[in-house]
Amino acid sequence: MKNFGFTLSKSYEINLDKADRALVEKIRLKEPTLSLCISCGTCSATCTANVHQNTNLRKAILFVNRGMNTEAYNELKNCQFCGKCQLVCPRGVNTRNLIFNLVKILEKEVNHAV
Amino acid sequence: MRFNIFVLPFFLGLIFILSYVIRKFILWQSQLLAEDRRKIRKGFFSRRFLTASKEVFYESLLHRKMFRINPLMGYMHMSFALGWLLLIVVGNIESRLYNVKEINLPYYPIFLKFFVHDKGDIPYPKLFGATMDFLLLAINVGLAIALFKRVNSRVLGMKRTTRMETVDKIGLYSLWMIFPMRLMAESSSSAIYHNGGFLTGTLGHAFSGLASIETINYGFWWAYSIALGTFFFALPFTRYMHIPTEVFLIYLRNFGVSYKNNKKVMEQVDVHACSRCGVCIDACQLSHAIQANGMLPAHYFKAVREGKVKDKYTLECMMCGRCKSICPVGVETLEIRSAQREKIAPSFEKNRTFQLPASLKTAEVAYFAGCMGHLTPSVIQSMKTVFQKAGVSYVFVDEDAGICCGRPQLLAGLNDIASELQKQNKKRIEETGAKTLVTSCPICLNVFKKEYKLNIRVLHHTEYLAELTETGRLKLKPGTETFTYHEPCELNRGLGIRKEPNKLLSSLGNFKPLEESLGGFCCGGSLGGIQLSEKERAAVAADTAVKLKMVNASQIVTACPLCKSTLKRNSDVPVRDVAELVAGQIV
Numbered sequence: 001m002k003n004f005g006f007t008l009s010k011s012y013e014i015n016l017d018k019a020d021r022a023l024v025e026k027i028r029l030k031e032p033t034l035s036l037c038i039s040c041g042t043c044s045a046t047c048t049a050n051v052h053q054n055t056n057l058r059k060a061i062l063f064v065n066r067g068m069n070t071e072a073y074n075e076l077k078n079c080q081f082c083g084k085c086q087l088v089c090p091r092g093v094n095t096r097n098l099i100f101n102l103v104k105i106l107e108k109e110v111n112h113a114v
Numbered sequence: 115m116r117f118n119i120f121v122l123p124f125f126l127g128l129i130f131i132l133s134y135v136i137r138k139f140i141l142w143q144s145q146l147l148a149e150d151r152r153k154i155r156k157g158f159f160s161r162r163f164l165t166a167s168k169e170v171f172y173e174s175l176l177h178r179k180m181f182r183i184n185p186l187m188g189y190m191h192m193s194f195a196l197g198w199l200l201l202i203v204v205g206n207i208e209s210r211l212y213n214v215k216e217i218n219l220p221y222y223p224i225f226l227k228f229f230v231h232d233k234g235d236i237p238y239p240k241l242f243g244a245t246m247d248f249l250l251l252a253i254n255v256g257l258a259i260a261l262f263k264r265v266n267s268r269v270l271g272m273k274r275t276t277r278m279e280t281v282d283k284i285g286l287y288s289l290w291m292i293f294p295m296r297l298m299a300e301s302s303s304s305a306i307y308h309n310g311g312f313l314t315g316t317l318g319h320a321f322s323g324l325a326s327i328e329t330i331n332y333g334f335w336w337a338y339s340i341a342l343g344t345f346f347f348a349l350p351f352t353r354y355m356h357i358p359t360e361v362f363l364i365y366l367r368n369f370g371v372s373y374k375n376n377k378k379v380m381e382q383v384d385v386h387a388c389s390r391c392g393v394c395i396d397a398c399q400l401s402h403a404i405q406a407n408g409m410l411p412a413h414y415f416k417a418v419r420e421g422k423v424k425d426k427y428t429l430e431c432m433m434c435g436r437c438k439s440i441c442p443v444g445v446e447t448l449e450i451r452s453a454q455r456e457k458i459a460p461s462f463e464k465n466r467t468f469q470l471p472a473s474l475k476t477a478e479v480a481y482f483a484g485c486m487g488h489l490t491p492s493v494i495q496s497m498k499t500v501f502q503k504a505g506v507s508y509v510f511v512d513e514d515a516g517i518c519c520g521r522p523q524l525l526a527g528l529n530d531i532a533s534e535l536q537k538q539n540k541k542r543i544e545e546t547g548a549k550t551l552v553t554s555c556p557i558c559l560n561v562f563k564k565e566y567k568l569n570i571r572v573l574h575h576t577e578y579l580a581e582l583t584e585t586g587r588l589k590l591k592p593g594t595e596t597f598t599y600h601e602p603c604e605l606n607r608g609l610g611i612r613k614e615p616n617k618l619l620s621s622l623g624n625f626k627p628l629e630e631s632l633g634g635f636c637c638g639g640s641l642g643g644i645q646l647s648e649k650e651r652a653a654v655a656a657d658t659a660v661k662l663k664m665v666n667a668s669q670i671v672t673a674c675p676l677c678k679s680t681l682k683r684n685s686d687v688p689v690r691d692v693a694e695l696v697a698g699q700i701v
Contacts, residue, residue, distance in 0.1 A: 033647060048485050051515040052468045077463040080535060081526055082485040082518040083641045087679055092648035097429065100526065100644055104460035 019067030023105055027064065030101040036091040037061050043085035043095060053078035057085055057095060064102065073106040116229045120336045121221040123343030128220055131346040135358045138350075138386075142362070145379040150371045157369030166368035170361050175199060179442035183393055186259055186269075191391075193256025194289075195357075201249045204242070212236045224342070227300045227314075228335050231307040243311030250300075251313050253293045261290070273402070274395045277413070284344065285352035291341035299334035306331060353416075356389035360443055363387045373446055377453055384445045385419040388412065394437035394447070399636055403653040406430060411437040411447050418450060426645055428454045432654070433525050433642025435607040439632040455527025455644075462531050468538055470515055473545055477509040479578075480548035480570075482562075484555030485518050486675040493554050493675055496697035497575060503700050504587045509546045517542070519558035520565065521604075522641040532565075540566050552578045554693065556605035556674045557641060563609060574605060576673045579696050580614040583621065589701040593623030598665040600658070600681060600689075601634030602674035615673055615692065622695050626667050635661060637672075639680030652684055659685035671695060 028034050041058045049055040055078045063072035076099055085095040143151060157163060172178045175196040181188030202223070209223035212230060222229065236242060262269065278286065297314065304310025304318030305327055321327060349355060363383050373380045390412045400406035407413065409427040417423045431451050438447045474480075479501070483494050501508045517539050523532035543551055543566075550571045553559050562572045573581070582588040599619055605611050612633075619625040628634070638655030659681060662670050670689045672678050682689040 031645075046489070048516060048518050052470075052517070053463075053466060078466060079462060080518040081462075081523050081528055081531065083522055084485050084489060087486070087489055087639070087676075094645070094647055096526070096641075097645045100429070100460060103462060104458075107460055 014066050014068075016066065020069070021065075021067050023069055023109060024064045024067070027098070027101055027105055030105075031094055031098040033091075033093045034061065034098055036093050038091055040090065042088045042090060043093075046084045046088045048082050048084055049078050049080040055079050057099065060102065061098075064106070069106055070110050072102065073110045076103050076106075079103070116222065118225075118228065118335075120332070120339050121225055122339070124224065124339040124346075125219075125221045125343075127343035127346030131349055134350050139358075139362055142379055142383055146371060146376050150376060153369045153371055154366070157365070162368045162370070163365075166365045169364050169368065173364065173442065174357075174360050177442070180391070180393075183440065183442070184272075187263075187272075187391075187393075190256045190259040190263070193253050194260075197249050197253040197256065201246065201253070204245055204249065208236060208242045208246070225335065225339070227303045227310075231303070231309065240311075243309070243315075247311035247313035247315075250293065250297055254297060257290060257293055272392060272396055274392070281348060281351045282353060285348040285354050288341050288344035288348060289354070292338070292345060295334060295338035295341050299331065299338045302327060302331040302334050353388070353390040355386050356443070359383060359386040360389070363443070367444070373449060377449070380446070381418070381450050381453055384450060385415040387443050388415045388419075388445050389443060390416065391442065393440050393442065397436045397440040397632060399434070399436070399638075399654050399657055400430065400432065400650075403657045404650045411441075411445070415445065415447075415450065418454065423454055425458055428458060429643075429645035431642060432636050432638075432640035432646070434603040434636035434640055436603075436632045436636070439607055452525065452527055455525075456529060457527070459527040459529075462528065464530055464534060466534060468515075468517060470538075470542070474509050474511065474542065476547040477507040478548060478550070479506055479508040480511050480543055480546045480551045481508050482511045482519075482543070482551060482553040482555075482558060483516070484512070484553060484558040484675065485516070485522075486557065486679065487554045488512075488516070490554075490675040490678055490691065493678070493691045493693050496691065496693040497552075497554060499697040499700070500579065500582070500588065500693065504582050506582075506587070508552075509548065511539075511542055511546065511551075519555075519561050521557045521561040524561065524565075525642045526644055532561075536561070536565055540568065543568065543570075550578070554675060554691075556602045556608065556611075557676065560604045560608045574609075574611055574614075574673065576605075576615040576618055576692050577611060579693065580618045583618070583696075588696070590621065590696065590699045591701050592621070593695070593699055595669055596624040596626060596667045597622075597669040597671045597690075597695075598626050598628055598662055598667040600628070600637065600662055600670050600672040600677055602672060602677050603634065603636055603640065605673055606633045618692060618696070619671060622692075622699060626665050628662060628665055631661075637674075637677040637680040638684070639676045641676070651680070655680050655684035659687070663687055 039058050039062060043057040044050055047055055054075065056075045060072045060075035063075065079099055081096065081099065083096050089095060143154060177188050177191040177195060180191045205223040205226060209226050210218060300310065300314040301317035302321050304314045305321035310318050324330065366383065392412050394411040395401050398410055401410055408424060409430040414427055417427065428451065433448055433451065435448055441447060481497060487494060517535050519539060520532040520536040523535065548570060550573060551562060551568060552573050552575055553562060554575045556574060559572065559574045562568065583590055599615065635658040636654055637658055638651040643651065662685065670681060670685060670687050671692055672681065672689060673692045678689050678691055
């Protein structure tokens with residue numbers, strides 16, 4: 001198959017009724033601008049860390065909203081915290097504080113589960 | 115030995131405070147590293163002891179820095195510190211001259227006028243009387259200023275001042291009572307015995323008609339002693355603990371005790387040395403731009419001292435360093451904040467792999483734009499033009515797949531990632547074999563200079579451009595535009611780089627500098643601020659933009675890509691980087 005630089009995602013089911021959204025609400029209290037995100041992906045496009053390792057704030061926000069906490073953590077654990085995403089965000093999401101608190105809350109959860 | 119029961123509150127208080135302070139000092143110094151303890155022992159017998167003592171005299175007694183901030187505040191602090199000390203010293207001399215043979219307990223000179231009425235035996239009685247009265251008057255004038263400051267702090271140049279809790283109030287009110295009570299006690303004594311100097315004597319004369327003067331007199335002596343005792347007992351639990359701690363801190367600093375290696379104990383010394391004078395409050399832009407409260411240094415250090423730190427306050431600060439520039443005590447405000455951040459920081463992945471492009475070519479100069487630099491491509495473009503026109507061989511270290519310098523992580527207390535990133539970048543920079551590293555970003559520059567330990571020259575692009583024009587490698591035509599300069603905090607306050615940018619700017623056109631204010635304002639974009647919303651950041655940026663606009667220049671020039679990005683959103687005056695100006699004026 002021709003390589004277009006992207007692949008199809010495997011199909012998976014997200015059941016929002018069953019998803020554990022307790023963590024995302026905890027994070028939202030710490031950084032309310034989480035709600036402003038429109039998943040435009042500007043943050044991921046400019047990301048310094050994403051060039052080296054898989055780091056994607058857009059995905060992390062989507063995952064954490066769906067209660068997929070381990071996946072969200074994996075998207076952010078390689079973040080370099082440089083702050084570029086904050087400057088380019090068209091919605092004014094306070095990304096650094098969001099990442100700070102997301103990783104802080106998620107690391108407990110993820111490491112606890114392991 | 116003379117004694118009266120009323121001296122007890124003072125005497126017990128004195129014993130308490132001395133033992134408390136000495137215990138605390140011994141405890142603190144025992145927590146220092148062995149090497150630093152040795153420095154203290156050596157320091158006492160070296161010239162450093164003299165320099166430290168000089169500093170104690172200037173700062174803890176004269177309050178020179180306070181005078182510079184505001185003369186009235188300076189006088190207020192000086193009258194209490196120096197005035198009180200002189201009162202004790204002169205009182206001691208006086209009592210010792212009089213009472214050579216007997217044991218002279220500490221309360222004796224303090225309450226001398228209660229015990230000794232006929233001062234004929236003391237040499238120079240008039241001189242002593244007048245000196246003591248003068249000192250007492252000077253302190254009471256200082257006290258009047260202090261009272262006035264509580265009512266109207268604006269007159270003393272302070273828009274906002276510190277808050278107090280019960281124990282602080284006890285400390286404050288007892289301190290306020292001490293000197294008026296002494297004045298009343300001495301005056302009423304002189305009313306009975308017809309002695310006293312120009313102040314106590316005159317006041318005593320007014321009292322002399324009263325029938326129950328003896329009871330009143332005894333009451334005042336009790337009140338004076340109680341005020342002193344209360345103050346001493348309250349001192350360790352109030353901000354007045356700064357009085358002994360500041361002196362201790364000055365000696366430690368002069369003996370060369372390292373702050374970095376003793377962070378934990380030095381933080382304690384620093385927060386105890388903070389007098390909560392509150393000059394940092396007005397210096398902090400967050401104080402008036404967003405009405406911040408708990409994060410303000412004076413309040414925050416109190417919380418650190420009491421172990422009641424709130425995460426929000428730890429993360430709000432922008433780490434611009436204006437508070438450190440103005441602090442008369444020299445508290446390491448930024449160090450304290452980042453140490454607290456370290457405590458609450460999350461842990462990211464430590465073992466990272468980096469997808470770096472093929473190794474870099476060797477060149478004369480290594481250029482590092484930084485993450486923020488990449489957000490202002492015009493600056494990078496200008497630097498490329500400059501390198502080309504000046505005929506400099508350069509290599510662009512972070513053109514593709516750059517790695518963050520490590521400074522934003524340090525500011526956030528994420529020291530682990532910082533050192534990991536530094537290691538990678540250092541390898542990359544050394545690979546180029548360049549003799550000079552030039553960066554456009556003062557944030558990167560700070561960490562390159564302070565943490566990387568590179569064996570090559572590390573320059574900010576303003577320094578480098580100044581050098582190129584001076585050596586004639588770059589010829590510029592004079593400009594006609596009027597502009598002002600926004601000083602990046604990391605460049606000026608962080609690294610003290612001022613001369614080169616100023617010189618360069620003067621050669622570029624009609625340069626109208628901003629009025630000096632602690633080395634410039636914060637653009638609001640600072641990576642130090644973590645829990646600050648965009649709105650709050652914009653408020654700080656607008657505050658700075660207004661100040662810059664008042665210079666009435668047609669352009670604002672800065673030397674930091676982050677300052678440029680943030681300011682241009684909040685200023686109707688165009689914002690440009692020095693490099694852009696230079697590139698546009700090359701002959």
